[in-house]
Amino acid sequence: MKLSSSLLRTQREVPEGAETQGIQHLLRAGYVRRIGSGLYAHLPLMTRTMHKLEALIREELEGVSQEVSLPVLQPQHLWDESGRWAAYTQAEGIMFTVTDRAGRAHALGPTHEEVAVDVVRGLVRSYRDLPLSVYQIGRKFRDELRPRFGLLRTREFTMKDAYSFHADEASLREHFEAMSGVYARLLTRLGVAWRAVQADSGNIGGAESREFMVLSEVGEDEVLYTEDGRYAANAERAVSRAAPVGASPFAALARHHTPGTVTVASACAALGCGPGHMLKNVLYDAVSLQAGQRVLTPVLVSLRGDHSVNPVKLWNAVQARVAGDLTALEVAQPDGWAAEALPLGSLAPDLPDHVIARREGLHPAFLRLCDPAGAELRDFATGAGQTDWHVTGANWATADATGQFALPEVVELRQAQAGDAAVHEASQRLHSARGIEVGHVFQLGTRYAQAMGATFTGADGRERPFQMGCYGIGVTRLVQAVAEQCSDARGLIWPAAIAPYLVHLTVVDGKNSAQRAAADTLYAALGAAGLDPLLDDRDERAGVKFADADLIGLPYRVTVGRGVAEGKVEVKVRRSGVVAVVPVEGVVGWMRAQG
Structure with missing residues (x-):
């Protein structure tokens, strides 16, 4: 390509609203142009980069999965079958929907599990046809609440999504690892620093999932890992050993007047203990959609005073225990549901259900949960259930012990942090890094197949639901992730594997006939050799051309x-x-x- 006849316009100034170095360079170098919130046009350089990345993905998937093309426009009835229509349109509100002239609702696909199941259940009848894996590379649409960070969170993007179907769990696990291998080889070929981590399955679901992170300080995700390489997880899912706190300073049960102690720190100061000997009790409002009606369930969470709640773990725990689809989970506003004044700052784990007002749309009992480290406390301090009062020397009443408080359901809710001891080896400490999620693989099990009646005939003649997996790569997101890691203050530094062109030919003096002739000769020779030249033959100063070459970031400049x-x-x-x-x-x- 010759720049004098190309759709390329570079910018000297950083565009307004470009938050990260990667998107700044992509905008300034003329790879993309912002059209609206979360919407970007891909210009010629970006289009070539995308095509090269897609070609790499297809190479790695050869022999692993078959390419298909599924419709972006998806009928509502498929999402009703899976039970996800309400969750995506109301609970999360992330799905764009349209209505056709006959009044039928459709989704602009944010993902394609339902469509993939519908195709396979109509074509695959026997275990002899399994395993089966298909993939596509195409556009997805998500109504992001806050599109940001350029191409990292947009409303329209390109994604590689794959779906596999199996007769048993062993086959599913085998393909899960095969797909993980595809992702590992792809990221290694791109030459970026990356990590595979245990992850939360989110609204996709399934028993097991793994994320692939390109490491970057601008990443929205925190990764916790050990240096021995045996553990890495998204902080949303990470677990660790709770630090020991030693013997309690309280020998017997006692009540204490503690005016003004509305925080753990102030209560501990008044009582003469560390936060590890305090049990704090936090109220949350859980809002769910049940048969189309909004229902608020008060949630009481108990955990050690030196620990914090992991919001994703709490969301998953609550969603598994309330009817319908969870739409919101936030620190409680009890004025909206309490029948009487609550002793905030002095809450006890046995806050009675009668404090909840009786009215429609309000669940009349607390969902009570306790983190394991809080459940292990002995002779602890906590609120007394009366404003400005605490108790010390309290214990849980269980089948094996006497105590003052009934132990709630015990659920892992604690936020693991850098510096914590690893579960697999106490001498290993968790370290923290930031990452951009570029790929995610899931073992879905039979969730979608059972919901949608997708079965096959097994070797024993019995009908069974498919075991299913799904596997995504955010292609657009991966391009910017590479740009974030492979760049400097002057511009982009593309790996050769996905650079839009390999060689940037720069003519210093466009009026010099010898230079123009040599450049034309090199342009033809490089092109004939398959070395992808880009010729800067513009009538610009040499300094401008050199700056643009650094900004565009091709591997070589001649x-x-x-x-x-x-x-x-x-x-x-x-x-x-x-x-x-x-x-x-x-x-x-x-x-x-x-090479």
Whole structure:
């Protein structure tokens, strides 16, 4: 491509609202142009980069999965079958919907589990046809509440999504690992620093999932890992050993007047204990949709005073215990449901249900949960259930012990943190890194097959639901993730595997006939050799061309300048900055030698 006739316009200034270095460079270098909130046009350079990345993905999937194309427009009845229509349109509100002229509702697909199940249940009848894996690369739509960080969170994007169907769990696990291998090889070929981590399955569901993170300080996700390489997890799911707190300073049950102690720190100061000996009790409002009606369930969570609640773990625990689809879970506003004034700051784990007002849309009993570390406390301090009062030396009443408080249901709710001891080895500490999620693989089990009546005939002649997996790569997101990691203050530094062009040919003086002739000769030779040249033949100053070459970020820049008089050009490696002087006729050979 010649820049003089291309749709390329670079910018000197950073565009307004471009939060990260990667999207700043992509906008300034003319790869993309913002059209609206979460909407970007892909210009020629970006389109070539996307095509190269998609080609890599197809290479890695060859022999692992078959390519298909599923409709973006999906009928509501399929989502009703799976039970996800209300969740996606009302609970999360993330799905765009449209109505056709006959009044039928459709979704603009944010994902394709339902469509994939519908296709396979109509074509696959026997275990002999399994396992089966299909994938597609296409557009997805999600009504993000706050599109941000450029291409990392948009309303329309390109995704590779795959779906596999199996006769048993062993086959599903085998394909799960095969797909994980595809992702690992792809990211390794791109030359980026990445990590595979245990992850929460979110609204996709399933028993097991794994995320693939490109490490970057601008990543929205925190990764917790151990240096021995045996553990890595998204902080949303990570677990750790609770730090020991030693023996309690309280020998017997006692009540204490503690005015003004509305925080753990102030209560501990008044009582003379550390936060690890305090049980704190936190109220949440859980709102769910049950048969189309909004229902609020008060949730009382008990945990150690030095710990914090992991919101994703709490969401999953509550969703599993309330009817309908959970739509909101926030720290409680008890003025909206309490029948009497609550002793906030002095709550006890046995806060009685009668404090909940009796009215429609309000569940009349607390959902009571306790984190395991809180359940292990002995002779602890906690609120007395009366404003400005606490108790010390309290214990849980269980089948094996006497105590003052009935132990709620015990559920892992604690937020693991960097510095915590690892579960698999106490000497290993958790370390923290930021990551951009670019891929996610799920073992879905029979969730969708059972809901949608998708079965096959097993070897024993019995009908069974398919075991299913799904596997996504955010193609657009991955391009920016690479841009975030592979860039510097001057611009992008593309890995050769997905660079839109390999060589940036720069003519220093466009009015010099010898330089123009040498550039045209090199342009033709490089193109014939399959080395993807981009020729900057614009009528611009040399400094502008060099700055644009760094900004665009191709792996190599060939400068055609005064050295042409001696039959030589300069070749600069963008990543390392190394410069070589090469004869004009030797440029193709030099490039091939770089591998």
